[in-house]
Amino acid sequence: MATYYFYQCNSCDFKFSTSEPHEFLYQNSELIQLPHPSWDGPCSGLFANAYCPTCKEEKKVIIVEYIDENVRNPFESVIENIKPEFLKNYSGYMKDYPQSKRIPTESYNYSALICPTCMNQVFCLPFQTLEQMCPKCTKGKIEKDKARGSYMT
Numbered sequence: 001m002a003t004y005y006f007y008q009c010n011s012c013d014f015k016f017s018t019s020e021p022h023e024f025l026y027q028n029s030e031l032i033q034l035p036h037p038s039w040d041g042p043c044s045g046l047f048a049n050a051y052c053p054t055c056k057e058e059k060k061v062i063i064v065e066y067i068d069e070n071v072r073n074p075f076e077s078v079i080e081n082i083k084p085e086f087l088k089n090y091s092g093y094m095k096d097y098p099q100s101k102r103i104p105t106e107s108y109n110y111s112a113l114i115c116p117t118c119m120n121q122v123f124c125l126p127f128q129t130l131e132q133m134c135p136k137c138t139k140g141k142i143e144k145d146k147a148r149g150s151y152m153t
């Protein structure tokens, strides 16, 4: 579900947010964020807001795209309806589930998510560690913004 997490430098105003998976639809090749969580129409897949430590900025990262957009539940799919280039994001499930079973597509393998610009691993979830000084002031540490915490949309 689309929970958002907020981060901030402990010495300057640099900040970013990340999110858990959110439904989207391609319209004229533009990514449109769909209403959450009870969308009842076509869905192209799920994306997450992530932070790329290499590009040093927020990125939208596609987690999964569906072959048939008329999915009943955007948060699960049979393997056959997932575009093959996104199956790497479910390596654990690929081993554990026989071909015909549905896999929970919001439970992706977070270490497989890469930045669409530089192709390096991105930072998305609060239990991942971000070992990086602030890219803006270069001396502060990036910490979870306790004042804002996380919220669902």
Ligand SMILES: [Zn+2]
Binding pocket: 009, 010, 011, 012, 013, 014, 134, 135, 136, 137, 138, 139, 140, 141
């Ligand atoms: Zn800073």
Ligand SMILES: [Zn+2]
Binding pocket: 052, 053, 054, 055, 056, 115, 116, 117, 118, 119, 120
């Ligand atoms: Zn990047």
